[in-house]
Amino acid sequence: MKKQKIIAIYGKGGIGKSSTASNMAAACAEIGYKVMIIGCDPKSDSSITLLGGRRIPTILDLLREGLDVREEDVVFEGYAGVKCVEAGGPEPGIGCAGRGIIVAVQKLKSISSDLLKEQDLIIYDVPGDIVCGGFVAPIRKGFVNEAYVLTSGEYMPMYAANNICKGFSKIGMPLSGVICNSRNASREEELVSKFAEEIGSKLMAFIPKSQTVQDCERDGFSVMEKAPDSDIAEVYRKLGKAIMENEERVLPKPLDDERLRELTR
16 A cells, blocks of 8 residues: 655745645646645645635634634635645734644644545645744644755755755654755756755756746636646646655755855855
């Protein structure tokens, strides 16, 4: 029996985690995998392009309203059968997003344990980077068994990716791979590939910057649904396949600041 993959995608805020996670979820669902995406960002927008632009109630919002939350209140079926869940976040200025993730996921487990067990792939779209200990909650609580880092070839996203790897190293969480979401930086694929190699990992995919992705998102759809024959859709299909077949897990060896700057010059 093939092991269930439960992955978390980390990276600098704004680097494209939600876009990558939703398109990858759609790509894997298209070829028959049972997929669930769990959005852990307070913006609750991880699943929006899988649901035609529709926002769904978050677990934390419903809990704050004092409702007796049921599976049908928080699990929605999106494109190609992807199960969509949004954990939500704390009220602005109050509480910890990391703690909120734990509360939300524990609630989901209590009301949807059978559904969770049925999935071939569960994707946690995690907010920000690991500098806040709360955002490592899915790992610390054993919710995930694989972690990926998303970056571009620019200095700050790579700095954040390296910082995340420092966090993984400290808590003993292996890294399964690096994904490059291009920003058209100079020698970008080469830089990120070298970065992945030096921390002991590998580049899973190079996702070119594409206007098609932005156009589809603006309309509330994934590339897989609205532009299935595009070149960028094929990139996400290859990424999904690579992740489903990936067995690599290595404890990352983060770079020191001097080497990181030298690499990105």
